[in-house]
Amino acid sequence: MDLGAILSNNKRDFNRELVHFSEKNTTIIPLDCTEYIIQMFIEQAANFDTLKEYLSHYHSYIRYKTEYKDNAIIEIIESFNLDTFVIEYNSTFADRPQDCLFLAIIDDEIMKESIFTPEIQNLCDPGPFYKIIGVDESWSSNEEIYYDYATAKKAFDKLQ
Incomplete structure (x- = not known):
């Protein structure tokens, strides 16, 4: 397994091009980006109290277009107005x-006690955030879907 995902209780109509799955009351959005990108997102978010503050800070810097998907997480969060989710x-x-890697954001508040990366190791139980x-x-034990992004995309395409 090698997969990052956004887990949200948001049940909006997601773009048909966005790989996502609905399971019970949860939307699972596999991320097409590297572990490093997810780790950087989490570690930068740790410097702010709210998602709104972090996104404002993020947009205050000039971003250069690259082949890397370093803004994929931000685009998903903003496109679908997510304010309560877990990124894992x-x-x-x-x-x-x-x-x-783990981070919970609940009603726009960055839950600092939930943050787990190689640099920030809070020993919290993710259960309450789930x-x-x-x-x-x-959720991640279903490797037929959540093994990696390519596997998730194939499973999603079959459902379309």
């Missing part, structure tokens, strides 16, 4: 957890 990244090697979002904690 998990990877495994030989069925053993390798890397984990409960707020309405996601089953074992």
